[in-house]
Amino acid sequence: MIEVHDIWKAYGRKRVLEGASFSAIDGECVAILGGNGSGKSTLLSIMAGVQKADQGAFVVNGVEVLGNDEARRSMVGYVPQGTPLIEELTARDNLRLWYSKEQMERELSGGNLSMLGIGEFLKTPVKALSGGMKKRLSLACSITGDPQILLLDEACASLDLVGKEQLLEYFQRHKARGGIIVMATHDTQELSICDRFYMIRDHHLEPYFYNEDPRQLAKDLEMAK
């Protein structure tokens, strides 16, 4: 289980988050919605330890992990927006940054890397990979150690339908194994696997009722700006 308590963040005088709080239980997927620049990515990056909150707490299975990098890294996997890959190197080289040799062999022969189909293009330079392959590889780089909690920042952005389906299938399996997913998105296909929804309005995180109507969602996002 995770609990986010009262996260505040400002960049100088510019307020971003004011008292953001939510929780999630094992096997649940939480969606964080909001317009561009609303603070979705900031919230995830604080939870991932990339940025520091001005105040607040992030508790995982009863352990406060903000400021406790070792505990956080073993329990939380972060998939940032974009592709965190070195384009000139092969997929294998990129994975070697995050996995030891033994870990990689283990994961390729039945673990996460095998589930994501990474073995197909291990020796290919990243710049020669398709968008879908890059996204799968990015995800693979972020989930070393098979963390229970995944923080996904628009994980399926710029993917075609097939690419999205492949990733969403992996996320469903992660949930089924008791994993927790927190995803920042406004993609309706990604929202289809989410169980609870929150929207950032005027720097505040509020529960949101999503009725699977994309037009209503678009209107609400517009109003939230």
Add this chain to the structure above:
Amino acid sequence: MNGRGRWKYALLQMKRGVKVMPRILGMTLVLGLLISLFGWQMIKSRMSDEGNSRVKIGVVGDVESQLYLRMGLYYLQNLDESQFSMEFIQMTEEEAQEALMGAKLQAYVVIPDGFEEAVGSYADDKPLRYVATEGAVGIGSVLSGEIADAVSTLLSESQNSIYGMQTYLRERTDLSEYELALLGDEMIVRYAQMAAAREELFEIELIGKKDELSIIGYFIAAAIVLFLMMWGVCACPLYAEAKNSAGAGALESLLTARGIRPIWQVLGETAGYLTVTFLSVLLVWVVLFAVVRVAGFDLRELGMWNDLDFLKIFLAMIPMMLMFASLQFLIIEASGQLFGSMLAILLGTVLLGYLGGCFYPISYFPVFMQNIAPWMPSGAAREYFGECMLGRFDVRGFVYMMAVFMLATLVSILLRRKKVGA
């Protein structure tokens, strides 16, 4: 992850650098060739302009009362072979020394009293004294070539004047052909005796700073500095484009989340950048070594080097690589854009190259610019490398370059922290 992760990241960046090195090196050499050709064309066109590139030579001594000397200088000032390359300025020896040390003259000639009488008596000789700074020795050889061309023309025109005199005498006197021929021979013989009697036409006196680089040595040092600066223009895509792509910031964010903080990211990427620079400069240095040893390219300073010295001097270039790599990295980090970074580095190369004396010898510039040059990264590196070529270690230059490297790296780290939000 932390400790091993930092090393892994640095090694991956170095591996990435090696992969793209051939492309960057090729682009740099092409760019360097284009700039050299452009610069050569500009220099050629400037040298044909009157008064633009004339070598200034001081003349010390009493020229006015010595007819033939005055005529000789007049010829040199006006012959096609020399009028566009040399300018003679009359002055006292004190003025000449001051102008020489202040780089207003390339050299001066001292004409001793009684020079013409000595020439006319050809039993005694008083040589001209040619005074230059050691650093202008290279110019002296160019100058000597110019003077030799002018003098040979003078000699042939003197011969023409002897024949002209014969024609004049034939038309206006009653001398027979036999007498005219005897007269002509006598004039030629006396002329030849005057030249042959002079054991020494001039002696060279070198004053000023000893053990300076020759002109060619100076420009080799300058070329190495320019190469290191231009390198950044072609290495930009290695970093700037990656920052501008869809993945911009994603890798930095993930690295930070996994414990590889901005300081280790910047140091790792700098290590990659340096690896590429190091290998490329090594390749260029090996080619230079081959040219010198195999082709027997003559460079005064190289006479002092053995094969081990070539290696030592290459290793001495490492502080220069550190400094320029860190400055280029900083520009790329600050700009974050491909074309912005390339333009900034290109303009910086031209400006710093000029201010640091990499395009023209710094001694040609006004004193205040000569004082600024050692404080420019380009000037400091050029001087440092010049000292290395002479077998000396420039402590001041070394300290300067390491300080710039550390400062530039620190600023890059701060910029990265701000970007990531860490």
